[in-house]
Amino acid sequence: MGFLEINNLSVAYLQTAVVKNISFSLAEGETLGIAGESGCGKSTVAKAILGILPKSAKVTGSIKYREKELVGMPEKGFEALRGSEISMVFQDPSAALNPVRKIKHQFYDIFGTRHRERKAADSEIVHFLTHAHIASPDNMLDSYPSQLSGGMKQRVVIAMAISKMPRLIIADEPTSALDAEIRLQIIEELMGLKERLGFGMIYISHNLAELKKTADSIIIMKNGVVVEHAKTAELFSAPKESYTHELISAAK
Ligand SMILES: Nc1ncnc2c1ncn2[C@@H]1O[C@H](COP(=O)(O)OP(=O)(O)O)[C@@H](O)[C@H]1O
Numbered sequence: 001m002g003f004l005e006i007n008n009l010s011v012a013y014l015q016t017a018v019v020k021n022i023s024f025s026l027a028e029g030e031t032l033g034i035a036g037e038s039g040c041g042k043s044t045v046a047k048a049i050l051g052i053l054p055k056s057a058k059v060t061g062s063i064k065y066r067e068k069e070l071v072g073m074p075e076k077g078f079e080a081l082r083g084s085e086i087s088m089v090f091q092d093p094s095a096a097l098n099p100v101r102k103i104k105h106q107f108y109d110i111f112g113t114r115h116r117e118r119k120a121a122d123s124e125i126v127h128f129l130t131h132a133h134i135a136s137p138d139n140m141l142d143s144y145p146s147q148l149s150g151g152m153k154q155r156v157v158i159a160m161a162i163s164k165m166p167r168l169i170i171a172d173e174p175t176s177a178l179d180a181e182i183r184l185q186i187i188e189e190l191m192g193l194k195e196r197l198g199f200g201m202i203y204i205s206h207n208l209a210e211l212k213k214t215a216d217s218i219i220i221m222k223n224g225v226v227v228e229h230a231k232t233a234e235l236f237s238a239p240k241e242s243y244t245h246e247l248i249s250a251a252k
């Protein structure tokens, strides 16, 4: 059974196509990297998979997740998928967290925890925070996002993303809002979790150096089009497109 199969996916706003006829597939447990400069359509692909594009976006083509067609699927279907099958880690953890809700309450929202179930939920939350290598997770439960550093916030977001044991994580530039010294830690965190939990991943970055560490294969996008798609080692040893050369030289 196919895990994720994308065929001739296009996304347009009004008359402007921002993603044009892209196709790729992902096997269960593998990591696909997507690279390309800002505005080339990376996040649009991610949002199309999760069904979170604005209503004004016209999506055509096919996105099959475990044989189920996601293009045109009603919102109810996506609700059943998001979090428990596919979840996303966004670029900016501050925007992903609710600033006026304690961390534990944000987990209760994800789990749908009732009042009397909270004690039991707390130990589960501590389990996932520990998974994301958060020290003293007990103290974290009653914290507000503003009390945490950027790196800690992203660890909490990652703990939330894995908390319903999804089979696919889409990480959309998960390090770009963080300080340089924290970036590597977050990449290692995601890779460690992937190793332990076995989920597949789409890892988006404008920096090919990050994809060299994380991806089994890489797609290079430019102006909404896939210009190159290769296994990671091949892409770095024998890039075919001059644009890929440019991105490799720019990566560090
Ligand atoms: N809501 C929107 N309405 C119109 N155009 C949009 C909208 N969202 C994104 N775009 C355009 O789609 C293109 C791709 O954006 P995006 O997928 O966010 O790029 P990336 O993630 O690669 O930086 C950009 O040109 C952007 O301006």
Ligand SMILES: [Mg+2]
Binding pocket: 042, 043, 044, 172, 173
């Ligand atoms: Mg983006």
